[in-house]
Amino acid sequence: MTGDRDGRAHARDVAAAKRDAEAAVRDGLMDETTMSERELDARKQARADREASLADRMASGADREAAAEARRAAQRSGE
Numbered sequence: 802m803t804g805d806r807d808g809r810a811h812a813r814d815v816a817a818a819k820r821d822a823e824a825a826v827r828d829g830l831m832d833e834t835t836m837s838e839r840e841l842d843a844r845k846q847a848r849a850d851r852e853a854s855l856a857d858r859m860a861s862g863a864d865r866e867a868a869a870e871a872r873r874a875a876q877r878s879g880e
Contacts, residue, residue: 807851807855810847810850810851811844811847811848811851812846814843814846814850815840815843815844817843818839818842818843818844819840819842819843820863821839822839822840862869
């Protein structure tokens with residue numbers, strides 16, 4: 802479920818970067834080569850954001866697992 806959200810967020814980021822770059826080309830602010838570079842930069846940033854988000858979720862999962870194990874150990878020692 803979270804992966805779907807990350808995928809949709811990435812798609813929105815890429816689409817927005819592409820629209821911005823295309824608008825800049827139409828306005829004469831940059832050429833086609835620069836547009837491609839901006840698209841690549843937007844994709845790299847979106848990918849880095851998704852990877853950081855995944856790392857945070859994995860760390861949170863490890864923390865939850867450690868807390869659950871501590872509770873189980875406390876219950877075993879209390880029995």
